[in-house]
Amino acid sequence: xxxxxxxxxxxxxxxxxxxxxxxxxxxxxxxxxxxxxxxxxxxxxxxxxxxxxxxxxxxxxxxxxxxxxxxxxxxxxxxxxxxxxxxxxxxxxxxxxx
Amino acid sequence: xxxxxxxxxxxxxxxxxxxxxxxxxxxxxxxxxxxxxxxxxxxxxxxxxxxxxxxxxxxxxxxxxxxxxxxxxxxxxxxxxxxxxxxxxxxxxxxxxxxxxxxxxxxxxxxxxxxxxxxxxxxxxxxxxxxxxxxxxxxxxxxxxxxxxxxxxxxxxxxxxxxxxxxxxxxxxxxxxxxxxxxxxxxxxxxxxxxxxxxxxxxx
Numbered sequence: 001x002x003x004x005x006x007x008x009x010x011x012x013x014x015x016x017x018x019x020x021x022x023x024x025x026x027x028x029x030x031x032x033x034x035x036x037x038x039x040x041x042x043x044x045x046x047x048x049x050x051x052x053x054x055x056x057x058x059x060x061x062x063x064x065x066x067x068x069x070x071x072x073x074x075x076x077x078x079x080x081x082x083x084x085x086x087x088x089x090x091x092x093x094x095x096x097x098x
Numbered sequence: 099x100x101x102x103x104x105x106x107x108x109x110x111x112x113x114x115x116x117x118x119x120x121x122x123x124x125x126x127x128x129x130x131x132x133x134x135x136x137x138x139x140x141x142x143x144x145x146x147x148x149x150x151x152x153x154x155x156x157x158x159x160x161x162x163x164x165x166x167x168x169x170x171x172x173x174x175x176x177x178x179x180x181x182x183x184x185x186x187x188x189x190x191x192x193x194x195x196x197x198x199x200x201x202x203x204x205x206x207x208x209x210x211x212x213x214x215x216x217x218x219x220x221x222x223x224x225x226x227x228x229x230x231x232x233x234x235x236x237x238x239x240x241x242x243x244x245x246x247x248x249x250x251x252x253x254x255x256x257x258x259x260x261x262x263x264x265x266x267x268x269x270x271x272x273x274x275x276x277x278x279x280x281x282x283x284x285x286x287x288x289x290x291x292x293x294x295x296x297x298x299x300x301x302x
Binding site: 005006009010012013014015016017018020022023024027028029030031032034035038 | 137140141144145148149152153156162165166169170173174177235236238239241242261262264289292293296
């Protein structure tokens with residue numbers, strides 16, 4: 001009885017199991033490196049995704065401060081005061097006497 | 099080369115008199131440590147199971163680059179899904195199911211992108227398939243690869259597991275999630291199709 005050619009083909013291929021030892025060398029190192037790379041890229045991805053949110057927040061905060069700047073106290077500037085009022089201001093600052 | 103240093107829980111369990119008899123942690127313990135953030139345990143898990151995964155994936159991959167890609171995908175997917183491992187069955191069964199799933203995905207993806215390959219082995223050699231003892235294993239593999247790639251991914255999967263990996267119908271049903279009767283029917287039809295493809299290649 002002739003053997004089924006398909007069985008013979010399967011047997012030939014099955015018995016010739018490929019040697020994977022070279023491909024297995026250092027495999028765990030490569031997998032761990034990929035896991036670390038994926039983890040890093042996922043953090044970067046989140047950072048990039050959050051960028052528009054923080055930009056919008058900064059613009060909104062800037063707009064709010066610009067809109068409410070009249071209600072804020074004037075900042076005292078020593079140099080501006082000296083420039084406007086002259087040496088009496090220097091004397092006031094140094095001695096505390098008018 | 100990565101030197102494995104066991105994390106503290108393994109060492110602290112050992113006392114001075116039984117330190118030498120400390121057995122390595124089992125797979126379930128390694129999984130718990132990995133879920134706790136210990137990467138070295140995952141390296142150990144890979145080291146234990148990579149030969150089996152490479153053996154299965156080598157039946158599906160065409161070259162060493164594809165083999166490396168598929169095996170990496172198996173372990174990456176295992177790492178991502180590790181929290182789904184309940185420990186009810188051995189880890190290697192869980193990993194075998196995952197391996198088959200990745201290989202099946204690979205076959206489907208490969209089929210979508212594949213061009214219609216022309217097999218250019220000499221006709222005389224093709225006629226001798228199976229009957230000629232001198233047919234080299236490499237030629238046989240080329241012919242089988244070519245013929246298998248004409249089949250549907252499901253057919254390729256079931257024939258590879260049944261005929262090349264020599265798994266039982268029950269095992270194939272377990273790893274694929276199909277019923278045993280579906281595996282039997284699929285294998286029978288796939289075999290018939292493969293036979294026809296090879297016979298037609300002889301005639302052409």
